[in-house]
Amino acid sequence: MRHAAVMTEPREGAPDRPSPADCAGLALLGGLPPPLLARILARCRIARFAPGEAILVRDQQNESLHFLLAGQAEIHFDLAERSRPIPIPAGRMFGEMSVIDGLPVSAHVLAGTACRVLLVPAPVFWEEVVTAPGAARDIMRQLSGLLRADALRLTEALRERLKHEALARELTLAREIQMGMLRQPDDWFPAERRCDMAALIEPARLVGGDFYDAQMLGPDRLLLTIGDVAGKGISAALFMVRALTLMRAEAAETADAAGIAAGVNRALAADNPASMFVTLLLAVLDLRSGEVSFANYGHLPPVLLGPEGGAAFHPLPANAVAGIMAGAQGATGRLQLQPGDTLLLYSDGVTEAVDPGMTQFAEAGLLAALREARPADPATGLRAVSAAVARHAGAAEQADDITLLAVRWNGPAA
Template sequence: MDNKEQRPVVLAVDDTPQNLDVVKGILTPQYRIKVATNGPAALKIVEKQLPDIILLDIMMPGMSGLEVCRELKANPRSADIPVIFLTAKDQTEDETEGFALGAADYILKPVNPPILQARVKTHLALKQSMDALQQTSAELARAKQRMELELNVGRDIQHSMLPNTVPERSEVTLCASMDAAREVGGDFYDYYMLSEDELCFCVADVSGKGVPAALFMAMSKILIRSRARDERDPAKNITRVNAELSEDNPECMFVTVFFGVLNLSTGELVYTNGGHNPPLMRRASGEVEALRDIHGPVVAIMPGEEYGQSTLQMEPGDVLLVFTDGVTEAMDTSDNLYGDDRLFDVLKAVPDSNVRSVVDCVNESVAAFAAGAEQADDITMLAVRYNGY
């Protein structure tokens, strides 16, 4: 493209040809100059091609400069073009009206060349800055729209992977809760009957946010459930899942998992832990203990890792609470963590061992603690109560 064509376009409007010649003589080296000797002619030029800036005489026969400015500012296509009025010293009232109409500046006649050059340069630079800002704002708006779409997709994936029904067994009662953060994470829980007497359940938390975390969560959940059909041993199940997730994981995403199998006829719980928060057991007596005896690394990072498992006897009335770190790492407005101690205290204070009461009391406690603070992570819990055989 010719460099001349890249120069900014200045539209000069004045009913006196000599004044237009002066403007052209001052600005021609740096700018492309278009001229009009009356208001209607100026508006036709603007309609065909938008100039970058307009120099507009106020006192013109027929259509005054003020009327031209009013027309320009009323048209969305030309509303943002800077208008500099050229005025005589005795037109103070016109200046006031012109500014009210949206004029950018005034220059007194006779025109001083350095002043005209400086004002045109300044207002063109301001216009370019405003255009860049508007473009950035538009790009941010589009990015926000894409992010909102991604968040919705992530939430849909996350919620579609959660179980819809609870096993109807008199030996066990389940209650799950997920309070999703605005920025979608990768929490999930699952439960299903592995056999006539075996309840399989897990709670997991995938690293990262958005659609990638939701997709990795879906893959993790599917693998854990499908492998449980072939391998009932919790440790061997997670060892196998870890190997498969680690095979092709260039983003180094990982998932923390607590995975357990509860024998409904005996109350024996066999479980493994891959980098997850130690669950809390609320005994029927009201005592609370953390299951810290087994704790392997996070899943999907170390392909050769062998996970261990442990066994625990649940008695009628015992409640196991499995949760993600969104509970204990919830923060108040002063950035204090909710922490393990508060969770212990809430479980001890729950009036009964009803799983709904346990989950509700914890949720209410966390919400009260974090009131006014932004929720940074999903808050997910699964309470399992053994009722006896």
């Protein structure tokens, strides 16, 4: 919505003087004697507002009584919040309290549709309308009714706002719990010198469906996992927690990537009435030899970074996703790392990030960011990719979770 200043001049081509026909049925004006009404209207004007345009702006002075002749306006107590606005139908008067008490406007009034508004200047209200026989009593009666109705609407708006704030607090707590389940890179295997690791996750919403993990399978084998649950929000977050928990449980019982991934898939598919699914990529790095074994359920292929700055995708079939069919088989593969090589796992929130023109960052953008950065360590590489995605996206809203996980093999004797 455009937060324009209060319109002070009528649009070009629009009539700047109202007629008695415009006032038919209007509270306060409709019952006035024709000579008095004509005298009043001669000092008034009509303004037009486009959808989304501000008619009144909170904390600004208002010098006119407003009558909505056509269209629908909306009262917003706070434009930053997403609570439901209070509608103002055609024929309704507004702005009267700021005219009566002389204080700034207490809420924003925006044009919900194209609006035609009769503006009665404050001096006309006090000199002509209020002094009309019986008008003061009618004004008090009508203002009382309007205030009662506004009080009810305000109460409902405040109730909606409290619900919104309570949900926001719950989601913030859920995010803290979810992020707390992910291992923090600073705490990963501090005594292990044969590898360096880094991870980064940026949910598109307060909670998301991406996850990563790393754990040791015995003294010499490192398991890396990255997952991306289909969908976003609370449902994806719950499925993510379940997948991560199952993966850790399987890793405690199974020694290889393919067996762990297959066990997670079976467990997810066995109790999945909503038919949700997750893409899952597991990599087991042998810290003695640098050999990596993969198991992949529908995830994107990893990237291999050489110590001299080269970056390329390691081909890996996607096969089926995890969580739908208990017997689905994931793709497997192997890769031999050399000392100084870095393996990067990522989610599609990286490559599918779009700019305002809907152009994707894409695989080429990911490789270009890594080659340009020539990172000295995994953490530097992840920061470079995140910054490149942000530059590409610009003002575009983040549409999907962004997750990165990287490990550099330093060699068996590091």
